[in-house]
Amino acid sequence: MIGALLAAIVEVHAVRGYITGNIGEAAVGSSQKRAIQNYRARLGERGLARFEVLGRDIDRDLIRSLARHLAEDGPGAIHLRAVVAEAIAETPAKKGGILAALRRSPLVGEDLDPDRSHEEGRTPDI
Numbered sequence: 001m002i003g004a005l006l007a008a009i010v011e012v013h014a015v016r017g018y019i020t021g022n023i024g025e026a027a028v029g030s031s032q033k034r035a036i037q038n039y040r041a042r043l044g045e046r047g048l049a050r051f052e053v054l055g056r057d058i059d060r061d062l063i064r065s066l067a068r069h070l071a072e073d074g075p076g077a078i079h080l081r082a083v084v085a086e087a088i089a090e091t092p093a094k095k096g097g098i099l100a101a102l103r104r105s106p107l108v109g110e111d112l113d114p115d116r117s118h119e120e121g122r123t124p125d126i
Contacts, residue, residue, distance in 0.1 A: 047073070 028036075043050060048071060055063055066084070070077050102108075 040050065053063065066080070069080055
């Protein structure tokens with residue numbers, strides 16, 4: 001009984017083969033490998049690279065569209081790259097943001113009296 005179990009364990013560990021997502025040398029022929037290398041070389045000559053990202057399924061079309069527009073590398077791509085980089089930047093907010101917002105207020109120049117009158121208040125019943 002134990003001998004059969006050991007033999008089964010050794011047999012399982014001795015088996016080599018296809019692992020999901022791992023395409024080894026035997027699965028890809030030399031002509032296919034050469035075609036992939038040529039394709040990637042042509043992409044590199046154009047300044048492009050192929051890469052994989054993880055994201056939510058609902059964002060698939062958005063990510064593909066964004067990548068397509070960025071790959072065009074025209075003035076629109078430069079602007080889009082700057083907008084996206086600014087939107088996802090992890091830099092702290094600039095100092096003086098509240099002051100700038102107050103200066104843009106429609107109340108600038110109005111004659112307001114920000115002073116408060118001083119009252120003694122009431123005596124609490126304890």
